[in-house]
Amino acid sequence: MTISSKQPVRPLFLGIEGGGTHTVALLADARRHFLQRFEAGPANLRLLSDPQLVRLLRSIAAAFPHPDAVAIGMAGARNESDWERIRKAAAKAWPQVPCHATNDLETALSAIEQKNGHVLDTSMLILSGTGSCCYGRNSGGKIAKIGGWGHILGDKGSSYEIGLRALKAAVFYYDHEGVWSRLGQQLLQRLQLNEPNELIAWVQTASKTSIASLAVEVFHAWKKGDRIATDILAAAESSLVEDGLACARQLAKPKTPVHFVLAGSTILKQAQFARKIGDQLRKLWPGAVVSPLERESVWGAVILAQKLWSGQPAVEQSPRRTRKPSLPKKSLLPELPLSQVARLSPTEQRHPRSLNFDKLPLADAISLMLSEDATIPKAILAERKEIEKAVRFIAQAFKRGGRLFYVGAGTSGRLGVLDASECPPTFRTDPEMVQGIIAGGQGALWRSVEGAEDDPVAGAQAIEFRQVTRRDVVVGIAASGRTPFVWGALGEAKRRGAKTVLVGFNPFLKIPSDARPSIVITPNVGPEILTGSTRLKAGTATKLILNIFTTLAMVRIGKVVSNLMVDLNPSNTKLRDRAVRIVQDLRGVDYQTALTALEKSDWVIKKASAALSRK
Numbered sequence: 146m147t148i149s150s151k152q153p154v155r156p157l158f159l160g161i162e163g164g165g166t167h168t169v170a171l172l173a174d175a176r177r178h179f180l181q182r183f184e185a186g187p188a189n190l191r192l193l194s195d196p197q198l199v200r201l202l203r204s205i206a207a208a209f210p211h212p213d214a215v216a217i218g219m220a221g222a223r224n225e226s227d228w229e230r231i232r233k234a235a236a237k238a239w240p241q242v243p244c245h246a247t248n249d250l251e252t253a254l255s256a257i258e259q260k261n262g263h264v265l266d267t268s269m270l271i272l273s274g275t276g277s278c279c280y281g282r283n284s285g286g287k288i289a290k291i292g293g294w295g296h297i298l299g300d301k302g303s304s305y306e307i308g309l310r311a312l313k314a315a316v317f318y319y320d321h322e323g324v325w326s327r328l329g330q331q332l333l334q335r336l337q338l339n340e341p342n343e344l345i346a347w348v349q350t351a352s353k354t355s356i357a358s359l360a361v362e363v364f365h366a367w368k369k370g371d372r373i374a375t376d377i378l379a380a381a382e383s384s385l386v387e388d389g390l391a392c393a394r395q396l397a398k399p400k401t402p403v404h405f406v407l408a409g410s411t412i413l414k415q416a417q418f419a420r421k422i423g424d425q426l427r428k429l430w431p432g433a434v435v436s437p438l439e440r441e442s443v444w445g446a447v448i449l450a451q452k453l454w455s456g457q458p459a460v461e462q463s464p465r466r467t468r469k470p471s472l473p474k475k476s477l478l479p480e481l482p483l484s485q486v487a488r489l490s491p492t493e494q495r496h497p498r499s500l501n502f503d504k505l506p507l508a509d510a511i512s513l514m515l516s517e518d519a520t521i522p523k524a525i526l527a528e529r530k531e532i533e534k535a536v537r538f539i540a541q542a543f544k545r546g547g548r549l550f551y552v553g554a555g556t557s558g559r560l561g562v563l564d565a566s567e568c569p570p571t572f573r574t575d576p577e578m579v580q581g582i583i584a585g586g587q588g589a590l591w592r593s594v595e596g597a598e599d600d601p602v603a604g605a606q607a608i609e610f611r612q613v614t615r616r617d618v619v620v621g622i623a624a625s626g627r628t629p630f631v632w633g634a635l636g637e638a639k640r641r642g643a644k645t646v647l648v649g650f651n652p653f654l655k656i657p658s659d660a661r662p663s664i665v666i667t668p669n670v671g672p673e674i675l676t677g678s679t680r681l682k683a684g685t686a687t688k689l690i691l692n693i694f695t696t697l698a699m700v701r702i703g704k705v706v707s708n709l710m711v712d713l714n715p716s717n718t719k720l721r722d723r724a725v726r727i728v729q730d731l732r733g734v735d736y737q738t739a740l741t742a743l744e745k746s747d748w749v750i751k752k753a754s755a756a757l758s759r760k
Contacts, residue, residue: 156213156454160446161205162252163188163219165275166354169443170205172212177447183208191221195230202238216245216449218252220276224603226596233596245453250280250293255445256438257406267397267404270438271389271422273381274409275357277303279392281403289395291388296353301384304411308359310377312348316341318373328373331362364415378418385412386425393430400431408438490625490651492679496672514681517674521686524668531666532693538644538663539618539694540701547616549579549695552607552634554598556680557622557687558583559590564691570720572695572704573712579695582607584630601633608637615642620694622687624679626651626667635662648690650683666690706731715748724750732757 157180161170170183183205193201202217217231231246250270257268269281277300278293296305315329319341329341335358336347348356366374393403405426412419423435498513505513525532539549551561562581568574584603585594597603613619619638621631626649635645645662652667668690670682699705704712709731715724721743728739731754739753746752 157211158447158450158454159205159209159212159215160252160443160448160450161202161215161217162249162443162446163190163201163217164249165189165220168201168205169441170209171441171443171447172209173444173447175451177444177451181209188219189221190219190227190230195234198230198234199237202234206238210239212239212242212450214243214245214450214454215239216247216252216446216453218247218249218446218449220249222246222248224600226600226603229596229599243453245449247449249442250278250290252445252449253408253438253442254280254282255448256440256442257404257445266402267393269389269393269396269403269405271385271405271407271412272409273302273304273385273411275304275354276300277306277385277388277409277411279385279388281392281396283396287396289392291392301388302381302411303409304357304360305353306384307363307377307381307411308356310380311359311363311374312344312356314373314377316344326371326373327369328363328366328371331366332359335359335362360411364418368417382418382421382425385422386429389426390429402432402434403430405430405433405435406438407435408442413437488653490627490653491669491671492624492650492673492683493677494672495676496674499674502674514674517671517682518685521668521670521682521689524670525686525689528666528668531664532690535618535620535646535664535666536694536697536701538646539698542616542618542644543578543698543702545616547614547618548577549698550582550608550611550613550617550619550634550638551580551622551691552582552604552619552631553622554584554628554630555589555593556684557624557628557631558585560684560687560691561620561622562590564688564695568695568699570714570716571710572699573714574699574704580611582611582634584628598628598630601629601636604630604633604635605637606633608634608641613638613641613643617643618646619643620646620648620691621662622648622691624650624683624687626654632660636660639663648687650679650686711750711754713750715743715750721748724748728753728757 156175157172158174159170159172161168164187166187168185168188170185171179172181173179185201185204188201190198215235217235219231222228222231228246232244235242235244235246250272253272254268254270257270267281267283269279272278272280276293276296279291280289280293282288292299292301294300296303300306311328311332315326315332318324318326319329325341333339333341338344338347363374363377367378389405393405397403407413407419407422412422419437426433426435498517502510542549551565552558553561558581562583565579565581568579569576583589584600585597588594589597608619617638619634621635623631626647635647639645639662646664646666647662649667650670652669654667656665668686670686673679673681673683675681704710709727711727711731713720713724713727715721724743725736725739727750728734728742729736732739734757738757742753742757743750746756
């Protein structure tokens with residue numbers, strides 16, 4: 146920790162930048178005079194739980210208890226739900242202090258300033274440290290990003306990739322030439338290993354940082370003229386230059402001035418490597434200005450905190466890899482008071498029959514729950530006409546090669562994924578034909594993902610990246626009818642011309658006409674026995690409705706004969722036995738005849754049945 150001797154001038158601004166290897170916090174006053182610095186461990190948001198994040202920020206707050214504004218940029222923070230996680234944690238560390246949350250790339254970009262305090266028309270950050278990324282913004286506020294996918298999918302030209310390629314090259318040339326290279330010798334020495342075979346065990350447990358640290362040996366060998374190291378670093382240079390140029394082309398026309406700023410320890414600590422990158426950028430982009438990042442990137446977080454305090458927009462536009470999807474009207478989003486949207490949903494009301502739920506004898510509690518469940522079918526039947534329309538839409542979509550998407554959060558999302566997953570074995574459908582989308586992705590199937598349901602843009606992007614078209618049907622499932630993730634998905638699906646269906650349990654929901662889905666199904670199943678627990682009656686009703694959607698749509702496209710699953714996929718012993726019995730019922734043959742026919746037809750029931758009918 147370091148303290149400046151300059152007298153602080155209120156207000157005070159705290160900037161925090163969390164990266165994959167360490168976290169830096171810096172306090173400055175209104176004149177941007179440095180006052181105090183603090184360092185902590187790594188802070189990739191994707192690798193921190195909410196309690197861990199709060200503990201990290203509270204450790205910083207112990208050193209900086211009273212800033213006037215805070216800005217936090219963290220590696221792994223990619224969208225609004227991530228930023229909301231950071232803001233909530235910051236509110237626990239600094240109550241009542243405004244906080245701007247973003248990613249560590251934005252803080253680095255914000256640190257790029259001319260002497261007069263203005264950013265050039267187009268500024269482009271080319272960053273290579275443990276990981277790598279190119280990130281830029283033009284004067285119109287447009288943002289472009291290349292890379293940043295992590296060490297498995299990306300990180301081209303990073304220390305990690307350089308170190309990994311060194312390991313691979315060492316064993317490659319050893320296999321081909323029978324000689325352990327000089328670079329290989331350096332790697333063994335650094336790792337305190339005795340011979341190449343020991344690398345196998347080491348690399349199986351090596352961290353990303355450990356592999357990235359080997360880049361130092363590659364640079365050392367390169368300076369001594371090692372041909373393997375030269376090839377590795379030439380490829381790294383080419384990757385960084387190509388990505389930087391690709392990013393610039395998204396923001397500026399060719400030959401217009403672009404300020405390429407080189408950042409990250411891989412570049413900044415290797416002056417000769419940085420010069421070669423700069424030379425290539427100037428050669429391939431006439432008018433390019435290339436310079437190293439002149440001040441520590443955490444200063445960008447300080448600048449963002451100052452902008453937040455002064456009421457200036459911290460960032461002109463949130464980073465997006467693609468066009469920003471269209472969203473439904475803001476009047477459907479959760480920040481407005483509920484009274485402006487609808488009456489309180491029945492799912493949120495207290496049930497008068499269960500006010501003494503915690504004191505009921507067990508037998509009475511069971512009877513109460515089952516008696517409430519018995520009211521569900523009648524409520525659903527009241528929506529029969531809309532459900533029938535939805536089944537027709539889905540069947541028509543299937544007939545023309547379209548798909549059915551379920552979109553939900555929490556229990557609603559899990560039920561959608563469940564129904565989708567049951568279609569391939571039951572009806573021998575392609576897994577793409579019925580798909581479930583859950584807020585928060587795969588991890589949300591078995592645990593809650595904080596804030597995922599509150600991000601409408603994430604819902605819209607899920608639809609965009611599934612390439613939904615007018616041939617498809619998108620069913621949004623939201624017990625209260627108000628889940629932002631679901632409405633984001635429905636809005637984008639509607640914009641793309643797909644049929645849209647809302648399944649919810651708030652019959653009082655008021656939906657603006659321009660955001661209204663093609664079909665709205667909102668049975669009134671009443672309050673839950675356990676107030677607000679929509680995994681109960683609302684969940685049961687959801688499962689019943691989804692059963693109707695897929696089962697009757699499959700009937701209408703010929704996957705059912707009588708009441709038999711003639712497109713069953715017999716993927717296990719139980720289902721093979723069922724397939725035999727189906728063929729028996731269809732053709733009136735004995736078990737062995739049906740079994741033989743199925744074996745000859747690769748266990749396709751329709752083929753086996755057709756073969757027997759010709760005999």
